[in-house]
Amino acid sequence: MVKYILKRVFYMFLVLFIVTTITFFLMHMIPGDPLTALVQKLPEQTKINYYAKYGLDKPVYEQYFVFLKGIFTEGTLGESIRFPGRQVLDTIQKYAGYSSEIGLVAVLIGFIIGIVLGTVSAIKQNKLPDKLISIIAILGISLPVFLLASLFQYLFTVKWPLFPTLGWGTPAHKILPILCMSFSPLATYTRYMRSSVLDVINQDYITMAEAKGMSFAQVVRRHVLRNSILPSLTILGPNIADVFTGSFVIESIFAIPGLGSYYITAVNDRDFPMIIGCAMFYTGIYILSLLVVDILYVIIDPRIRLTGSNSK
Amino acid sequence: MEYQEEMFTIVGCDEAASEAIARPQTTYWRDAWRRLKQNKVAIFAMIMLILIILLSLFGSQICGYDHTKMSMDMNQRPSLKHWFGTDKLGRDLFARVFAGGRISLMIGILGALITTVFGSVYGSISAFVGGKVDAIMMRIVEIVSSIPYLIVVIMLSLMMNDSGVGSILLALCIVGWCQTARLVRGQVLQLVNSDYVIAARTLGVSNWKIIRRHMIPNTMSVIIVNLTFRIPSYIFSEAFLSFVGLGISSPNTSWGMLASAGKETMLFYPYQMFFPALMIALTMLSFTLFGDGLRDALDPKLRR
Amino acid sequence: MAETLLQVENLKQYFPVSHGNLLKAVDGVSFSIQRGETFGLVGESGCGKSTTGRAVLGIYKPTEGRVLYDGKDISTYTKQERLQFKKNAQMIFQDPYACLDPRMTISSIIKEGMEVHFRYTRQEADIKVKELLAAVGLTEDYASRFPHELSGGQRQRIGIARALAVKPEFIVCDEPIAALDVSIQAQVVNLLMRVQQERGHAYLFISHDLMMVRHISNHVGVMYLGSLVETAPAEEIYKHPCHPYTKALFSAIPKPDPDADWANTRMKLEGEVPSPINTPPGCKFCARCPYATQRCREEAPQLRDLGNQHKVACFLD
Numbered sequence: 001m002v003k004y005i006l007k008r009v010f011y012m013f014l015v016l017f018i019v020t021t022i023t024f025f026l027m028h029m030i031p032g033d034p035l036t037a038l039v040q041k042l043p044e045q046t047k048i049n050y051y052a053k054y055g056l057d058k059p060v061y062e063q064y065f066v067f068l069k070g071i072f073t074e075g076t077l078g079e080s081i082r083f084p085g086r087q088v089l090d091t092i093q094k095y096a097g098y099s100s101e102i103g104l105v106a107v108l109i110g111f112i113i114g115i116v117l118g119t120v121s122a123i124k125q126n127k128l129p130d131k132l133i134s135i136i137a138i139l140g141i142s143l144p145v146f147l148l149a150s151l152f153q154y155l156f157t158v159k160w161p162l163f164p165t166l167g168w169g170t171p172a173h174k175i176l177p178i179l180c181m182s183f184s185p186l187a188t189y190t191r192y193m194r195s196s197v198l199d200v201i202n203q204d205y206i207t208m209a210e211a212k213g214m215s216f217a218q219v220v221r222r223h224v225l226r227n228s229i230l231p232s233l234t235i236l237g238p239n240i241a242d243v244f245t246g247s248f249v250i251e252s253i254f255a256i257p258g259l260g261s262y263y264i265t266a267v268n269d270r271d272f273p274m275i276i277g278c279a280m281f282y283t284g285i286y287i288l289s290l291l292v293v294d295i296l297y298v299i300i301d302p303r304i305r306l307t308g309s310n311s312k
Numbered sequence: 313m314e315y316q317e318e319m320f321t322i323v324g325c326d327e328a329a330s331e332a333i334a335r336p337q338t339t340y341w342r343d344a345w346r347r348l349k350q351n352k353v354a355i356f357a358m359i360m361l362i363l364i365i366l367l368s369l370f371g372s373q374i375c376g377y378d379h380t381k382m383s384m385d386m387n388q389r390p391s392l393k394h395w396f397g398t399d400k401l402g403r404d405l406f407a408r409v410f411a412g413g414r415i416s417l418m419i420g421i422l423g424a425l426i427t428t429v430f431g432s433v434y435g436s437i438s439a440f441v442g443g444k445v446d447a448i449m450m451r452i453v454e455i456v457s458s459i460p461y462l463i464v465v466i467m468l469s470l471m472m473n474d475s476g477v478g479s480i481l482l483a484l485c486i487v488g489w490c491q492t493a494r495l496v497r498g499q500v501l502q503l504v505n506s507d508y509v510i511a512a513r514t515l516g517v518s519n520w521k522i523i524r525r526h527m528i529p530n531t532m533s534v535i536i537v538n539l540t541f542r543i544p545s546y547i548f549s550e551a552f553l554s555f556v557g558l559g560i561s562s563p564n565t566s567w568g569m570l571a572s573a574g575k576e577t578m579l580f581y582p583y584q585m586f587f588p589a590l591m592i593a594l595t596m597l598s599f600t601l602f603g604d605g606l607r608d609a610l611d612p613k614l615r616r
Numbered sequence: 617m618a619e620t621l622l623q624v625e626n627l628k629q630y631f632p633v634s635h636g637n638l639l640k641a642v643d644g645v646s647f648s649i650q651r652g653e654t655f656g657l658v659g660e661s662g663c664g665k666s667t668t669g670r671a672v673l674g675i676y677k678p679t680e681g682r683v684l685y686d687g688k689d690i691s692t693y694t695k696q697e698r699l700q701f702k703k704n705a706q707m708i709f710q711d712p713y714a715c716l717d718p719r720m721t722i723s724s725i726i727k728e729g730m731e732v733h734f735r736y737t738r739q740e741a742d743i744k745v746k747e748l749l750a751a752v753g754l755t756e757d758y759a760s761r762f763p764h765e766l767s768g769g770q771r772q773r774i775g776i777a778r779a780l781a782v783k784p785e786f787i788v789c790d791e792p793i794a795a796l797d798v799s800i801q802a803q804v805v806n807l808l809m810r811v812q813q814e815r816g817h818a819y820l821f822i823s824h825d826l827m828m829v830r831h832i833s834n835h836v837g838v839m840y841l842g843s844l845v846e847t848a849p850a851e852e853i854y855k856h857p858c859h860p861y862t863k864a865l866f867s868a869i870p871k872p873d874p875d876a877d878w879a880n881t882r883m884k885l886e887g888e889v890p891s892p893i894n895t896p897p898g899c900k901f902c903a904r905c906p907y908a909t910q911r912c913r914e915e916a917p918q919l920r921d922l923g924n925q926h927k928v929a930c931f932l933d
Contacts, residue, residue, distance in 0.1 A: 015458045022459075026468070142597035144548055146555055146571065147589040150578055158579060248556060253575075264556060287458050340719055340762070507715040511775075514673060515729035515782065516702030525728075529719040 008294060012287045016280065023279040024067065028060045033270050035081065054081055056272075067276070080266075080274050088277035092259065096281065098168070099251070099258035103243025106178045110185025111236060115229065117186070118193025119220065122201060133190060140187020146249045149180045153253060166255035177254045181247055185239055189232050196228035226300070233296055237289035241282070344533075347609040354605020357598040364595055368417055371410025379407035379565075387581055396587045400577070408565060409587050415566040417595070419477060420547035423484045428539045430485075431492025436527065438493070439500035440519075450497070457490035465553065477564070484549055492538055499531045533610035540603035544596035551592050567592045621686060621786055621818050622649040622672065628680035629664070629671050637893045641667040643842035643900075644681070646919065649835075651785070654812070654819040656833030656850065658826060658865075660889065664842040665822045666710075669788045672820060673705055674698075685786075703733045706779035710791040712771035716763040722749075722774055723759040729782040748777040751814075752807060769800035773807065780811060788820045793828060801825075805832055826869050830854050835925075838862050841892055841900040844919065848926035858928045860905045861885075899930070907932055 035050055042050070051057040055066055080086040121133040156162050156176060163176050200206065201224060209219045248260035259278065266274035348354055372379055375395060383402035390397040396405035438449040468483035503509055503526065512522050547567075554568025555575075567588045574585025629642035642664045649655045657665045670676050672683055674690050682689050685701060693701060706729075709715035716725055726745050730736060736744060746756045752773040763771055772792060779787055789808065793801040805828055812819065823829050829836060830850055837847040838861065846859040857863045867883040887904040899917055902908040911931055919927040 011454075015455050018455060019459050026464075138597060138600060142544070142600055143593050144551055144571075144589065144596070146552075146575070147585075147593060150575060150585060150589075154578065154582065249552070283459065290458065507709045507711060508717040510675065511707065511709065511715055511778070512717075512728060514675065514702060514705075514707050515778070516699055516732040517728060518732075525720070526717050530717070 004298070005295060008291050012284075012291055015287055016284055019283045020276065020280050021064070024064055024276055025060065027272060027275050028063075033272070081271050083271075088273045091262070091274070092277055092281050095257060095259040095262050098256060099260060100243055102174055102177045102181060102250070102256065102258070103247070104240065105174075106181035107185050107236070107239050107243055109178070110182040110187075111189055111232070111239075113182075114186045114189025115193050115225075115232060118190040118232075119197050119225070119228075121190065121194045122197035123220070125198065130194075134194075137187040137190040137194075140183045141191070143183070145180065145184060145247060146253065148183055149177075149250050149253045152176055152180055166253075168256055173254075173256075177250050177256060181250055188235065188239075192232045192235065193228060196231050197224060200224050200228045230297065230301060233300070234293055237293035238286065241286035241289040344609045348605055351605040351608065354602050354609075357601035357605065360594065360598040361602060364413065364591070364598070365417065368410045368413035371413070372407045375404060375406045377404035377407045379403060379411040387577075387584075389581075390583055397581070397583050399573070399584055405584065405587060408570060409567070409591055412565045412567045412570050412588060413591060413595075415477065415564055416547050416550060416568065416592070419481060419484070419550045419566070420543045420595075423481055423488065423546035423550075424539055424542035426481070427485050427488040428492050428535060428542060431489035432496045432531070432535050434489065435493040435496030435498075436500050436523070436531070439497040439504060440523065440527070442504070446497075453490050453493050456487060457494075459487060465549070480550060480553065483553075484546055488542070488546070492535075492542070495534060495538055496531060499534050500527060503527055503530055537603060537607040537610060540599060540606055544599040547592065547595060547599075619650050620648050621651045622820070623684040623687075624648065624668075624672060624681070625684065626681040627668065627671055627678055627683065629667050629676055630679040633893060639893050640842050640895055641892060642671060643895070644916075645839070645842070645844045646681075647837050647844060647847055649786070649818050649820060652812070652816045652818055653834045654821055654832055656829035656836040657820060657822045657839060658824060658829050658836065659839035661824060662889070662892065663839045664892070665824075665839055666790050668839070669707070669790045669820055669822050673707055673788055674701065699732075703782050704784050705786045705788070706782060706784040707788045707790060708772075708775050708779050708792045710794055712768045712775060712795055715775050716771055718763055720762075721759070722761050722763070722766075725763075725774060726759075726778050726781050729778060733782050744781065748781055751780065751811060752777045753803075768796050769804060772796060772800075772804055776804075776807065776811070780815070783815075784817055786818045786820070788822070790822050791824070792821075793825065794823065801828065808832065826866065838865065841890065841895065843900050843916075843929065845901065845930070846926075846928045847919070848924070852924060852926055856926075858922065858926070859901075859930050860907055860932070861901050 033056060035047075035054070035056065048057070055063055058066075080088055080091065117133050117137075121130045121137075124130050153176065157164065164170075164173050166173075206219060206223060209223055210216065214222070248258075248264055250256070251258040251261040259281075262274070263278040263282075265271075266278060367374070377394075381403060383398070383404075385394065385398050386402045387400055388394055388398045390405075394404050394406065396409060398404055399408065434449065434453075438446045464487055465483045468479070468486065509522060509526055512526060517525075550566060551568030551571065554566055555572045570588035571585050571592065574581075574588060578585045625646050627642055627645045628640070631639040631641060633639050645664075645668055647655065657668065659665050667676065671678055674683070677691065682691070684690070685705065688697070690698075690701060720728075723742070723745050726748055727741050730741055730744060742759075745759055749756055749758055754770065754773060754777075758766070758770070758774075763774070766774070772795075775792075792808070793804050796804060808819065808821075809832055811817075819832070821829060821832055833850045835847065836850050836853050837844050838853070838859065839845065840861050846853065846857065846862045848856075853862065854866060857866050864883040864885050885904045886906075890900075890903055896913075898913040898915060899905070899908070902912040905912065909931065915931075917929045917931050919929045921927050
């Protein structure tokens with residue numbers, strides 16, 4: 001089991017390395033660079049100095065090695081070129097923090113409520129609660145998030161001014177974004193959970209548990225939940241990782257200083273260090289979450305532990 | 313009580329009854345279609361989709377306006393003259409929305425088709441050949457699917473200087489095939505170990521024939537359902553890209569672009585964003601509902 | 617033509633499972649089958665009978681040991697020879713609900729093998745299909761049906777028809793009746809015997825149904841945890857079982873005589889069937905054998921001849 005984890009961790013670094021490399025070179029293929037806007041009005045010599053300062057005059061692969069060296073020897077991701085003085089790592093930390101404040105809460109809400117709704121929906125299959133919940137779920141995955149966000153913003157901040165329209169600072173600012181962001185995970189988890197609970201509930205061992213005299217609630221708690229939660233857990237990982245790019249859309253609509261919008265800005269500014277930093281950060285979190293899910297899987301599903309393979 | 317042989321007479325069993333065939337004759341596809349027809353929601357969704365596609369193809373003709381023609385009637389609310397109103401350059405929104413629909417639908421369908429075909433072939437080969445080849449191919453899938461799709465898409469969109477339909481498609485497809493590959497591989501692995509495939513192998517049937525005759529028809533249903541669910545996700549991705557500003561460039565337009573443009577003026581002219589967003593939502597909803605129905609119809613486990 | 621059709625020599629089939637363990641599904645099995653004869657292989661679930669059946673057909677590659685068909689080792693076959701082997705040796709499967717492709721018509725299923733080995737025209741093939749359906753007791757209107765329209769017993773007969781279509785000399789029947797109703801079981805077994813009468817092929821009949829095996833077999837082998845513990849002609853082994861396991865197994869067969877003193881002749885075994893993973897040395901049965909000695913625990917007994925083609929793997933007597 002330990003060997004398995006080690007292998008996966010090694011994998012994680014391998015993928016991170018590959019993705020970073022690819023991103024680095026892709027990035028340099030985009031037309032433009034961070035200094036173009038800055039230096040266009042400056043005399044030639046100053047321009048050259050600028051480029052030399054940031055090492056942008058060197059060939060791409062050299063820049064790559066400088067970058068790598070920076071990580072391994074100093075543990076830094078460099079400085080933002082667009083906003084000199086800002087350390088990439090610090091910036092990421094700060095803005096990732098904001099994104100996650102909304103995102104993690106949204107995913108958690110979506111997960112918990114989704115699991116509950118999905119279970120209820122499956123238990124009362126084809127009855128009224130099921131139909132209602134299914135409608136909500138379908139809407140949740142079909143309505144594009146920007147439509148929802150815009151709608152909510154219009155309804156709850158302009159038409160009926162309950163919340164501040166945009167900005168950041170107080171808890172009130174966070175409610176609408178969280179609500180919007182939780183809709184989609186809620187719908188997804190509801191659907192997943194419903195389908196896996198339906199599968200589990202028809203199994204013989206559930207009938208057996210009831211025959212033994214357990215109340216239905218006990219059966220659900222002890223047998224159904226544990227066995228049907230696995231598929232939902234599988235997507236929980238990537239969902240949490242997605243949180244950190246933030247939903248760019250939500251952030252831009254509600255003017256929240258999150259990582260998502262920072263990433264887009266960096267890309268538009270061609271701010272190389274920021275771009276790479278964000279990409280690495282996101283990839284790292286993403287792979288980490290996949291790893292955590294895999295490990296959770298092994299812990300929860302004894303079939304994998306014993307047979308050493310996924311018996312799906 | 314003593315039992316004697318003379319007390320019993322041999323009745324035998326009713327051979328005819330035991331040989332009676334259980335169900336009326338029908339092929340798999342016909343049976344699936346019958347089930348689908350019974351699902352009102354799915355049929356409704358299907359009609360909806362056909363309607364949307366038709367409107368996208370003939371929208372301009374129906375309302376009589378060309379979607380690029382500017383006029384002096386700027387920012388008009390929906391009326392009898394302009395059913396969806398007009399935008400800030402006076403272009404009829406109804407025509408624009410359905411012109412955008414052409415692009416959005418095309419990207420959605422093509423994108424899903426390409427990744428589904430590629431993913432299916434990849435997954436089938438991986439599972440069928442098995443062994444080291446399978447292991448390597450799956451490693452590649454793992455690595456590619458670990459790449460955050462947003463990163464790649466944004467990068468690629470920027471890299472390609474022309475933001476035509478082609479480059480957007482490429483950007484979307486590069487990562488998308490992994491899910492299909494995994495799905496199909498799982499299905500094929502199951503099939504490879506099933507008795508009738510082993511029987512075919514024992515009979516001496518060649519590998520190619522086995523694939524053609526057994527594997528493909530039995531994975532078709534999974535592939536089709538997967539395709540139906542991928543389409544809305546591609547439409548959504550394209551809309552998202554456009555919203556972020558990396559989408560199709562003028563004069564082409566898509567629902568995402570229209571919604572993005574409409575967002576600017578949402579507080580004053582909400583209909584400019586409402587209609588394209590509604591189309592996106594309706595299309596995604598219909599594909600999802602139809603996909604659900606399709607999956608239920610094709611799944612033999614639900615046979616009664 | 618030699619009399620011995622199939623010879624299995626010290627067949628071992630080991631499967632690696634997680635953490636470097638070895639699952640010894642088949643651990644040194646040797647027997648032979650003559651032309652036109654039926655060899656019954658019995659044992660509990662998990663004793664390795666099915667794996668043996670598949671290894672004999674070349675579906676698995678043996679970890680050790682050889683399978684000789686008509687004198688030649690099947691692992692040394694050229695492509696031509698292997699194709700010929702696939703015509704000569706066929707298999708009938710246990711699960712009638714899984715052994716037929718749900719998307720194919722009965723006619724296509726039966727024709728599938730024929731297309732590989734024979735050159736029939738469309739009409740000839742159709743006629744052959746009708747003949748085969750008749751041979752297994754089904755009418756010709758079944759040809760255009762689909763498997764899901766048939767009952768378990770009918771599907772199993774299609775499986776038999778499919779195997780017969782290529783005119784094999786040897787058929788491995790892997791628990792062909794386990795999934796069927798008792799009344800249908802008898803029909804299917806009688807069918808198997810009838811076609812054997814007509815066509816003269818040999819069977820390896822794998823089952824855990826002791827009475828059926830006695831009914832159909834000329835020779836019987838008893839397996840336990842991957843090893844063959846006893847083998848003898850059918851009547852001989854049922855009348856005079858020698859190995860302690862065989863004795864216990866046969867004592868459990870219900871006798872249709874309400875007056876027989878069953879309780880006292882019943883030999884009950886203590887303990888549980890050990891795992892086939894990393895089996896200890898010595899006789900596989902010693903943990904449960906009431907007569908086990910120290911030697912039994914250290915040394916694995918080989919099959920020794922008791923005369924009358926009766927072989928036992930035991931140190932006793």
